[in-house]
Amino acid sequence: MSDRIQSVSILGSTGSIGVNTLDVIRRHPERYNVFALTGHSQVELLAQQCREFQPEYVVISEPRHEEVLKALLGGLNTEILSGSSALEMIASHQDVDIVMAAIVGAAGLLPNLAAAKAGKKVLLANKESLVMSGQLFMNTIEDSGATLLPIDSEHNAIYQCLPNGQMSSELGVDKVLLTASGGPFRNFSLESLHNVTPAQAVAHPNWSMGQKISVDSASLMNKGLEFIEACWLFNCDADQVEVVVHPESVIHSMVSYVDGSVLAQMGNPDMRTPIAYGLAWPDRLASGVKPLDLFEVAQLNFEKPDTTRFPCLALAKQSFKDGGCAPAILNAANEIAVAAFLTDKLSFLGISQVVEGTLNGVENHSSESLENILYADKKARDYASSLIQRMNGK
Ligand SMILES: NC(=O)C1=CN([C@@H]2O[C@H](COP(=O)(O)OP(=O)(O)OC[C@H]3O[C@@H](n4cnc5c(N)ncnc54)[C@H](OP(=O)(O)O)[C@@H]3O)[C@@H](O)[C@H]2O)C=CC1
Ligand SMILES: CC(=O)[C@@H](O)[C@H](O)COP(=O)(O)O
Numbered sequence: 001m002s003d004r005i006q007s008v009s010i011l012g013s014t015g016s017i018g019v020n021t022l023d024v025i026r027r028h029p030e031r032y033n034v035f036a037l038t039g040h041s042q043v044e045l046l047a048q049q050c051r052e053f054q055p056e057y058v059v060i061s062e063p064r065h066e067e068v069l070k071a072l073l074g075g076l077n078t079e080i081l082s083g084s085s086a087l088e089m090i091a092s093h094q095d096v097d098i099v100m101a102a103i104v105g106a107a108g109l110l111p112n113l114a115a116a117k118a119g120k121k122v123l124l125a126n127k128e129s130l131v132m133s134g135q136l137f138m139n140t141i142e143d144s145g146a147t148l149l150p151i152d153s154e155h156n157a158i159y160q161c162l163p164n165g166q167m168s169s170e171l172g173v174d175k176v177l178l179t180a181s182g183g184p185f186r187n188f189s190l191e192s193l194h195n196v197t198p199a200q201a202v203a204h205p206n207w208s209m210g211q212k213i214s215v216d217s218a219s220l221m222n223k224g225l226e227f228i229e230a231c232w233l234f235n236c237d238a239d240q241v242e243v244v245v246h247p248e249s250v251i252h253s254m255v256s257y258v259d260g261s262v263l264a265q266m267g268n269p270d271m272r273t274p275i276a277y278g279l280a281w282p283d284r285l286a287s288g289v290k291p292l293d294l295f296e297v298a299q300l301n302f303e304k305p306d307t308t309r310f311p312c313l314a315l316a317k318q319s320f321k322d323g324g325c326a327p328a329i330l331n332a333a334n335e336i337a338v339a340a341f342l343t344d345k346l347s348f349l350g351i352s353q354v355v356e357g358t359l360n361g362v363e364n365h366s367s368e369s370l371e372n373i374l375y376a377d378k379k380a381r382d383y384a385s386s387l388i389q390r391m392n393g394k
């Protein structure tokens with residue numbers, strides 16, 4: 001354990017992961033100091049977090065809200081910044097040890113890359129940035145000597161079950177078993193999926209999360225993004241990752257070995273466990289999570305995923321196999337489609353149609369440069385938006 005207090009920047013402190021991160025940090029003032037906090041639209045909550053944790057910097061990424069934030073924080077010794085370049089600054093600042101990457105979606109890419117380039121300990125919750133830029137992101141981590149620790153519950157579990165955090169066949173690793181809850185519509189017929197609402201989609205059976213990831217869990221796009229995330233994080237081929245539906249979300253994922261052993265990481269579904277693991281690694285830290293009561297759990301169930309009702313999983317796997325910017329195109333189309341679904345401009349089943357249509361309609365290029373990735377992201381957003389307009393007869 002390091003004796004020095006660690007300085008933490010939290011990208012997306014007003015979100016579900018951000019709030020849980022602050023909850024863990026609050027329990028350990030002797031170990032962590034908050035260097036910077038960031039939010040996008042929740043100005044009141046961001047101001048409240050600043051009053052409690054007194055960071056050096058606060059960034060409101062949406063510049064419209066800067067004046068309100070200033071008014072709310074009058075007299076506080078925290079420097080107030082706005083805009084996306086400020087996010088990169090607080091993610092790469094020389095006084096920062098740990099960066100929690102918890103902005104939702106592609107908006108996290110540039111600050112996450114800045115943290116990686118600056119050699120920080122990067123706690124990666126934002127899976128979209130890795131899906132978009134897999135090879136580039138992993139190369140950046142390796143070149144800078146940064147430490148990358150997965151916070152996504154499944155990947156954190158896999159990391160804990162692998163011998164050295166990597167898919168090593170020399171050490172007898174056979175396969176990664178990526179668990180999926182199946183989401184709120186696991187038992188819905190294809191017919192009934194036509195009419196499901198945003199309120200139903202965000203009501204995840206086991207986890208309390210932000211709206212976008214909750215819809216992704218309902219469509220199984222979350223598992224598709226996580227499939228790609230696992231391949232990059234652990235240097236796996238597509239056939240070394242198997243998705244297993246496990247409705248209880250008590251096993252957070254598993255690793256199988258050539259001798260027939262299967263190692264699982266288990267616990268109550270509460271993100272404070274992987275967050276505490278990432279913050280304290282290689283130590284362990286009390287997180288406030290209730291111990292798992294196996295008698296209460298009683299049963300663990302497993303099923304195969306159904307890609308007929310949930311085509312997003314198959315689309316994501318295919319995009320990874322296609323390579324280049326295909327995963328970035330998939331991600332961008334999905335972000336646009338989910339936003340349209342949440343605002344009643346697209347049906348639930350329309351999400352996979354928009355993603356598939358965009359993958360077919362936008363040309364794929366090499367993903368070697370950041371410029372190519374950002375170009376694919378922009379093209380895919382434009383294409384998906386116009387597709388939704390056409391689907392709505394406009
Ligand atoms: N929630 C969970 O349990 C899990 C989440 N993850 C991943 O972690 C990430 C965050 O998820 P979650 O916390 O649920 O999401 P939330 O929607 O709860 O929070 C998102 C955060 O990002 C900020 N934000 C939104 N848009 C922008 C933008 N354009 N620029 C900068 N900041 C922005 C939000 O600010 P504001 O709220 O102020 O608008 C908020 O702080 C996602 O990538 C998700 O996939 C992974 C595993 C589990
Ligand atoms: C908590 C977490 O990591 C989420 O990504 C969660 O896994 C969503 O659950 P499903 O996508 O399996 O429904």
Ligand SMILES: [Mn+2]
Nearest residue numbers: 152153154226
């Ligand atoms: Mn997950």
